[in-house]
Amino acid sequence: MAQLLQHLINGLAAGTIYALVALGYTMVYGVLKLINFAHGDVMMVGVYMGYATALGLGRQAQSSLWGVALIFAAAMLGCALLGFFIERFAYRPLREKPRLTALITAIGISFALSYGFQLDLGFKLPLPGGHELSLALPGASPRAFPEIIRPTEWLIIGDRDVVIWNWQVISLLIALGLMLVLQYLVYQTRFGRAMRAVSWDHRVAALMGIPTDRVIALTFMLSSALAAGAGLLYAIKDTSVSPLMGLYVGLKAFVAAVIGGIGNVPGAVVGGLVLGLVEEFVVGYAASTWRDAVAFGFLILVLLVKPGGLFGRVAAEKV
Amino acid sequence: MRRLVPMLLAALAALAAGCEKKTQPAPSGESGAPTATAGQAAGSAAPEGADTILLGEVGALTGGQATFGISTRNGVDLALKEANAAGGVKGKKVAVRVYDDQSKPEEAALAVTRLITQDKVVLILGDVASSNSLAMAEKAQAANVPMITPSSTNPAVTEKGENIFRVCFIDPFQGFVMAKFAHDNLKLNKVAVLQDNKSAYSIGLADVFTRKFTEMGGKVTGTESYSQGDTDYRAQLTAIKKTQPDGIYVPGYYSEVGVIARQARELGLKVPLMGGDGWDSEKLFELGGSAIEGSYFSNHYSPDNPDPRVQKFIADYKAAYGGVPDALAALGYDAARVAVEALKRAPDTSSASLREAIAQTKDFPGVAGTVSLDEKRNAVKSAVVLKVVDGKATYVTTISP
Numbered sequence: 278m279a280q281l282l283q284h285l286i287n288g289l290a291a292g293t294i295y296a297l298v299a300l301g302y303t304m305v306y307g308v309l310k311l312i313n314f315a316h317g318d319v320m321m322v323g324v325y326m327g328y329a330t331a332l333g334l335g336r337q338a339q340s341s342l343w344g345v346a347l348i349f350a351a352a353m354l355g356c357a358l359l360g361f362f363i364e365r366f367a368y369r370p371l372r373e374k375p376r377l378t379a380l381i382t383a384i385g386i387s388f389a390l391s392y393g394f395q396l397d398l399g400f401k402l403p404l405p406g407g408h409e410l411s412l413a414l415p416g417a418s419p420r421a422f423p424e425i426i427r428p429t430e431w432l433i434i435g436d437r438d439v440v441i442w443n444w445q446v447i448s449l450l451i452a453l454g455l456m457l458v459l460q461y462l463v464y465q466t467r468f469g470r471a472m473r474a475v476s477w478d479h480r481v482a483a484l485m486g487i488p489t490d491r492v493i494a495l496t497f498m499l500s501s502a503l504a505a506g507a508g509l510l511y512a513i514k515d516t517s518v519s520p521l522m523g524l525y526v527g528l529k530a531f532v533a534a535v536i537g538g539i540g541n542v543p544g545a546v547v548g549g550l551v552l553g554l555v556e557e558f559v560v561g562y563a564a565s566t567w568r569d570a571v572a573f574g575f576l577i578l579v580l581l582v583k584p585g586g587l588f589g590r591v592a593a594e595k596v
Numbered sequence: 597m598r599r600l601v602p603m604l605l606a607a608l609a610a611l612a613a614g615c616e617k618k619t620q621p622a623p624s625g626e627s628g629a630p631t632a633t634a635g636q637a638a639g640s641a642a643p644e645g646a647d648t649i650l651l652g653e654v655g656a657l658t659g660g661q662a663t664f665g666i667s668t669r670n671g672v673d674l675a676l677k678e679a680n681a682a683g684g685v686k687g688k689k690v691a692v693r694v695y696d697d698q699s700k701p702e703e704a705a706l707a708v709t710r711l712i713t714q715d716k717v718v719l720i721l722g723d724v725a726s727s728n729s730l731a732m733a734e735k736a737q738a739a740n741v742p743m744i745t746p747s748s749t750n751p752a753v754t755e756k757g758e759n760i761f762r763v764c765f766i767d768p769f770q771g772f773v774m775a776k777f778a779h780d781n782l783k784l785n786k787v788a789v790l791q792d793n794k795s796a797y798s799i800g801l802a803d804v805f806t807r808k809f810t811e812m813g814g815k816v817t818g819t820e821s822y823s824q825g826d827t828d829y830r831a832q833l834t835a836i837k838k839t840q841p842d843g844i845y846v847p848g849y850y851s852e853v854g855v856i857a858r859q860a861r862e863l864g865l866k867v868p869l870m871g872g873d874g875w876d877s878e879k880l881f882e883l884g885g886s887a888i889e890g891s892y893f894s895n896h897y898s899p900d901n902p903d904p905r906v907q908k909f910i911a912d913y914k915a916a917y918g919g920v921p922d923a924l925a926a927l928g929y930d931a932a933r934v935a936v937e938a939l940k941r942a943p944d945t946s947s948a949s950l951r952e953a954i955a956q957t958k959d960f961p962g963v964a965g966t967v968s969l970d971e972k973r974n975a976v977k978s979a980v981v982l983k984v985v986d987g988k989a990t991y992v993t994t995i996s997p
Contacts (some may be wrong), residue, residue, distance in 0.1 A: 566821060
């Protein structure tokens with residue numbers, strides 16, 4: 278019983294991260310019908326931005342609320358900027374081209390980021406006033422992410438049979454909070470209405486006076502900022518960060534988004550949590566070798582039974 | 597005007613190709629031989645004609661095992677610098693061309709093929725990870741080029757054929773060492789095993805440990821597995837916790853072990869972790885933090901060894917690359933020196949006579965123990981057990997075969 282409960286907690290913690298990353302896929306897909314395969318790698322870049330900020334702040338500031346807020350803000354803003362540039366230079370020029378073209382550039386961006394970040398390059402930029410800004414790519418080896426939220430046990434059941442940590446609760450709350458904010462944004466605001474209009478048909482939306490380019494750019498920035506937030510929660514959970522982490526988490530989150538019904542906000546969250554729990558139980562009660570096979574098998578099953586995903590609607594293609 | 601565009605494009609393409617060539621063959625022949633660069637520019641020019649003997653090295657310079665490859669490269673580099681400073685071999689300088697295999701077996705196989713067919717090297721050094729060395733050994737054996745792996749411990753590597761050698765002990769011995777240590781020194785009775793399912797090395801160690809530990813009267817309470825690159829091991833550790841072991845054997849690589857230690861402590865598993873030489877990296881202490889304290893692993897060498905030869909190596913290494921050399925650097929150094937010795941003893945530098953010379957290596961004084969090759973081309977030597985204390989691996993005991 279204790280073991281089951283612990284598995285449940287582990288699975289929810291892992292699923293939360295998948296859910297947050299899946300939200301980014303779902304948003305971009307919802308608006309552009311584009312699977313942004315670079316999304317996981319944007320998350321990775323966000324993690325390294327947070328890492329650099331945390332190191333810059335030093336040990337002292339890290340466990341303070343302001344320090345943590347600053348680390349999240351820096352990573353999310355940095356990633357929003359990165360998302361803007363990716364959209365502007367990799368996707369916008371291809372918007373009127375067949376969808377496959379944009380998918381290929383997305384994969385290209387993904388590899389450029391994950392392999393570029395493995396390079397061991399350091400260079401110094403001279404700044405006015407005798408200062409120097411040293412920039413360095415992180416190199417290939419995994420690194421330990423600093424403990425920006427000091428881990429504390431919130432709930433211990435029995436003789437440490439089940440342990441719940443503060444960051445697990447915090448992550449889950451943040452994920453649910455972000456989901457609600459997104460839901461509100463998409464369905465209750467002008468920007469959300471514009472997003473949905475662009476998603477329906479961006480040419481017609483443009484004719485109606487909606488600044489489609491701006492809406493799409495903002496969507497990318499929002500989804501990239503979300504990715505950074507998710508990445509930081511992931512780094513807090515698993516402590517080891519490496520340039521290839523984005524490929525792995527990104528793929529899993531993509532599966533989660535499809536399970537939930539891609540383009541659907543609550544679906545992404547449920548898909549993420551379901552995937553996290555399924556994986557946890559497979560590893561805990563069967564064998565870890567089965568994990569990916571079961572996860573992808575589950576995806577196939579969902580697509581066979583409900584082709585639009587758990588929450589999705591199958592839209593009839595207009596001919 | 598119409599012609600101009602394709603012409604410009606062609607010019608651009610040529611430029612791009614030029615750039616590519618310049619940056620491609622990575623760090624290569626910087627091993628103190630000034631002629632190495634000349635040889636490099638000439639591409640696949642036969643090294644016999646020049647006054648350079650060209651060796652090849654394949655290692656993980658990027659990817660999950662990058663610190664292994666970089667340490668090994670430094671060790672090899674140091675050995676060749678010393679050999680060249682002492683006058684080289686047969687009046688020639690020794691250089692090495694290094695290719696990165698990105699910690700992937702398929703890249704290792706490609707790199708080895710390139711070294712043999714294109715660069716025409718006489719001997720190959722590498723890799724650290726057994727999975728990569730297995731891919732390399734196949735190609736080297738088929739081409740009849742001798743290969744020395746500095747630190748691949750999986751038995752299957754040298755079983756690929758008579759051209760494949762190693763200067764380290766093999767997995768069955770390492771598994772035995774930890775089983776013996778757990779049973780005799782730590783007095784453990786119930787141990788759980790957590791192995792890396794994607795690595796031949798990890799599975800090999802886990803199998804031997806399980807067999808030997810059971811033979812000694814201990815009990816293995818359960819075997820769980822993970823895949824290289826995972827970062828969440830809570831499911832496996834929760835299952836292990838239920839079996840209430842006195843210790844956990846984790847024969848994986850440092851990149852995963854550090855995180856495993858943290859998550860084990862987080863779930864309330866306080867028993868010691870044990871492992872093999874895959875733990876040997878400075879990164880282990882960074883990734884594991886305080887969670888890895890009090891854990892044990894078997895290794896090839898300890899920098900605490902007072903032997904003057906070892907201490908001189910450590911001092912030279914520190915001066916050249918900074919930092920204390922790990923076992924992989926020491927084994928890389930030994931492997932390159934065994935190769936140089938063989939080159940000196942061989943009547944000529946053909947691969948065939950080189951192979952014979954390496955096979956006769958006996959009582960060679962390496963910094964990571966004395967190297968004597970047995971008839972299966974494996975080095976027979978003892979292992980040390982190290983304990984993590986205050987973020988450092990400290991010597992505990994030596995266990996002989």
